[in-house]
Amino acid sequence: MPTPNNGGRLLRYVDALREGIAQEMERDPRVFLFGLDVDDHKGIQGSTTGLQQQFGTKRVFNTPLSEDAMTGVAIGAAMAGLRPVHVHIRMDFLMLCMNQIVNMASKAHYMYGGAVRVPMVVRSMIGKSWGQGAQHSQGLYSMFMHVPGLKVVAPSNAHDVKGCMIAAIRDDNPVIFVEHRLLYPTEAYVPEKPYAVEFGKARVCTHGDDITIVGVSNMAVECLRAQELLREAGIHAEVIDPISLMPLDSATIMESASRTRRLLVVDNAWTACGASAEILARVAEAGGAREGIAMARMGFAPTTCPPSPPLEREFYPNPVTIASRAYAMVHPDAPPWMPDPEHAALSYQLQFRGPF
Amino acid sequence: MLHPQDSERIYRSLRLIRRVEEEIARIYPTDKIKSPVHLSIGQEAVAVGVCDVLKPDDVVAPTYRSHAAYLAKGGDLNAMFAELYGKGSGCSHGKGGSMHMIDMNHGILGASAVVGTTIPIAVGYSLALEREGKGRVAVAFFGDGGTEEGVFYESLNFAALHRLPVLFVCENNSYAIHTPIEKRWATRRLCERVETFGMPARLIEDSDVLEIRRQVAEFIDPMRSGGGPAFLECQTYRWREHVGPGEDYDAGYRNRTELEKWQNGDQVAVTAALLKPEVRRRIDGEIETSIAAAIDFAESADWPRPEELLTNAYAE
Numbered sequence: 001m002p003t004p005n006n007g008g009r010l011l012r013y014v015d016a017l018r019e020g021i022a023q024e025m026e027r028d029p030r031v032f033l034f035g036l037d038v039d040d041h042k043g044i045q046g047s048t049t050g051l052q053q054q055f056g057t058k059r060v061f062n063t064p065l066s067e068d069a070m071t072g073v074a075i076g077a078a079m080a081g082l083r084p085v086h087v088h089i090r091m092d093f094l095m096l097c098m099n100q101i102v103n104m105a106s107k108a109h110y111m112y113g114g115a116v117r118v119p120m121v122v123r124s125m126i127g128k129s130w131g132q133g134a135q136h137s138q139g140l141y142s143m144f145m146h147v148p149g150l151k152v153v154a155p156s157n158a159h160d161v162k163g164c165m166i167a168a169i170r171d172d173n174p175v176i177f178v179e180h181r182l183l184y185p186t187e188a189y190v191p192e193k194p195y196a197v198e199f200g201k202a203r204v205c206t207h208g209d210d211i212t213i214v215g216v217s218n219m220a221v222e223c224l225r226a227q228e229l230l231r232e233a234g235i236h237a238e239v240i241d242p243i244s245l246m247p248l249d250s251a252t253i254m255e256s257a258s259r260t261r262r263l264l265v266v267d268n269a270w271t272a273c274g275a276s277a278e279i280l281a282r283v284a285e286a287g288g289a290r291e292g293i294a295m296a297r298m299g300f301a302p303t304t305c306p307p308s309p310p311l312e313r314e315f316y317p318n319p320v321t322i323a324s325r326a327y328a329m330v331h332p333d334a335p336p337w338m339p340d341p342e343h344a345a346l347s348y349q350l351q352f353r354g355p356f
Numbered sequence: 357m358l359h360p361q362d363s364e365r366i367y368r369s370l371r372l373i374r375r376v377e378e379e380i381a382r383i384y385p386t387d388k389i390k391s392p393v394h395l396s397i398g399q400e401a402v403a404v405g406v407c408d409v410l411k412p413d414d415v416v417a418p419t420y421r422s423h424a425a426y427l428a429k430g431g432d433l434n435a436m437f438a439e440l441y442g443k444g445s446g447c448s449h450g451k452g453g454s455m456h457m458i459d460m461n462h463g464i465l466g467a468s469a470v471v472g473t474t475i476p477i478a479v480g481y482s483l484a485l486e487r488e489g490k491g492r493v494a495v496a497f498f499g500d501g502g503t504e505e506g507v508f509y510e511s512l513n514f515a516a517l518h519r520l521p522v523l524f525v526c527e528n529n530s531y532a533i534h535t536p537i538e539k540r541w542a543t544r545r546l547c548e549r550v551e552t553f554g555m556p557a558r559l560i561e562d563s564d565v566l567e568i569r570r571q572v573a574e575f576i577d578p579m580r581s582g583g584g585p586a587f588l589e590c591q592t593y594r595w596r597e598h599v600g601p602g603e604d605y606d607a608g609y610r611n612r613t614e615l616e617k618w619q620n621g622d623q624v625a626v627t628a629a630l631l632k633p634e635v636r637r638r639i640d641g642e643i644e645t646s647i648a649a650a651i652d653f654a655e656s657a658d659w660p661r662p663e664e665l666l667t668n669a670y671a672e
Contacts, residue, residue: 058487063514064510064513064514064517066507066510066511066513066514068476068506068507068510069475069476069479069507069510069511069514070476070510070514071476072473072474072475072476072477072479072480072507072511073476073477073479073480073483073511073514074480075476075477075480076417076465076476076477076478076479076480076481076482076483076484076494077480077481077483077484078480079465079477079480079481080480080481080483080484080485081484082483082484082487084480099470099473099507100473100476103468103470103473104468104473104474104477108466109668109669109670109671110451110668110669111448111451111452111456111466112448112451112452112456112458112466113446113447113448113449113450113451113452113458113668114449114667114668114671115447115448115458115459115460115466116458116460116465116466117671118671119671148669148670149669149670151670172671172672173670173671
């Protein structure tokens with residue numbers, strides 16, 4: 001099992017994220033962080049707490065509710081040589097930034113013949129549960145995967161979130177940084193020293209020969225839970241976390257799927273034109289179709305996310321539905337299988353601390 | 357007082373823009389120019405009046421009607437023509453075109469085709485200049501249409517809140533493509549609207565290049581030492597069609613009498629009259645020489661190589 005993480009302390013995702021930002025701000029005076037509520041008592045769920053005290057109001061500051069202009073401000077400051085980290089408490093608000101991100105940030109380096117660079121990080125969080133509903137729950141990252149010039153990363157654990165944040169700040173391109181709210185309290189071993197998690201390199205989280213399961217963002221954790229459940233049916237799943245969606249390490253996924261002959265992609269978003277579609281298309285083009293690899297994907301139900309718990313439960317893939325789907329792929333002729341309900345309930349108490 | 361070298365410099369800049377645009381219009385039917393062009397003819401005085409006050413290391417963010425600001429700020433003429441021709445030595449290496457001119461060596465931020473988009477980018481650049489603390493300023497150019505975008509008001513508020521060194525310049529030519537301002541604005545009191553954000557605002561109605569220059573200096577001097585942003589609305593007039601080399605007074609949406617009024621106050625002619633005839637002839641000759649050289653440069657320049665298609669898609 002590859003172990004990127006040589007020691008370190010058990011740290012929560014949110015604290016690792018903050019530590020990564022703080023270490024980069026310490027290292028590079030050009031880095032600044034801004035966004036609505038970054039300096040309030042909640043500090044973006046704790047991910048920015050204390051940073052203003054440490055770095056001052058010129059480098060950590062609140063903004064008006066002006067996502068469009070604030071994105072332009074980040075781009076302009078980046079063109080001038082600064083390295084902004086722009087924080088959005090929900091990904092849904094990125095829709096207000098689309099012109100600046102799609103028409104300027106992504107294209108400036110190219111359409112100005114390399115004369116400027118736009119090193120900026122756009123942090124945004126995806127919500128889930130507690131009735132987050134239609135506009136606090138969306139995983140809209142595939143919209144950004146579509147546009148050349150942008151990088152998109154969605155780390156799923158504390159180790160990767162710190163390393164990805166450091167890599168994102170050091171990157172000379174605009175990086176859409178996807179955080180899932182449910183990951184914030186999860187713990188992993190995180191080295192104290194600064195380190196970068198390289199973009200475009202997927203992580204094989206568990207090894208198995210029966211099926212390859214790719215999980216994006218929080219779905220990587222759900223897939224690990226499903227992988228545990230599948231053991232009771234004697235199925236060994238290889239769970240892969242792509243970490244970065246653009247660039248996308250389809251080679252690692254292809255290598256695994258070639259071996260297991262089965263590939264299930266579970267996205268934290270809708271499937272239509274999504275990251276799951278892109279991953280399967282790449283595997284199919286790279287020979288997956290010719291080799292007869294069985295391919296399937298799961299994601300949000302094709303509707304708007306409802307707040308009511310019984311409906312919301314149906315909206316998301318979960319360890320049970322993922323495990324059932326994987327079982328059906330491994331045993332296409334067998335009757336449908338469901339993991340033991342008690343076991344399934346316990347799966348949520350599992351802590352996946354790595355090392356992955 | 358206007359020194360002779362000031363009037364020479366201002367006339368030279370106005371005349372250069374006028375002649376470059378006329379040459380573009382002349383060449384355009386040959387299809388050598390591989391880009392839609394939004395000509396600045398008639399609007400030169402705004403860019404020249406503003407940029408004449410700026411220092412070389414100040415920056416401007418032009419609109420897609422970018423040629424005037426590009427040239428007034430000292431943008432490279434050869435690289436501009438080469439860009440229009442789609443050549444590899446163009447200012448954007450053939451990847452921008454007329455609507456995305458840039459010259460960072462002369463403080464010209466890249467222009468955008470999407471109206472209003474560069475306003476907050478100038479503000480962001482000015483944030484970096486404020487942090488730098490060397491007294492440099494940024495200028496955001498935009499049209500009357502640009503003030504209708506929400507991002508304009510967001511940008512005014514943020515710039516005023518942080519007292520950023522940015523001058524907002526509205527080139528009000530009264531038309532958004534073909535739609536006159538009367539169909540778009542409930543009132544013409546733009547400066548009043550802007551003042552409520554917390555910055556001085558001034559309207560100049562006749563496009564007098566010297567008055568624009570004087571007003572800009574008055575705004576920018578305190579801005580260099582923390583005085584905060586300011587707003588200038590300059591009424592002006594687009595003599596040619598929205599996009600393309602020709603006139604369109606027969607299209608029915610505007611009347612040639614509007615043009616005649618503005619031609620009577622043509623700032624190229626007004627400033628020419630300030631010069632001795634021999635001085636003017638010398639400047640005109642130098643301009644023609646430089647334009648001819650730039651066209652030669654563009655025509656003989658190499659095309660980008662096909663394998664450069666993906667170069668700079670990402671910064672390495």
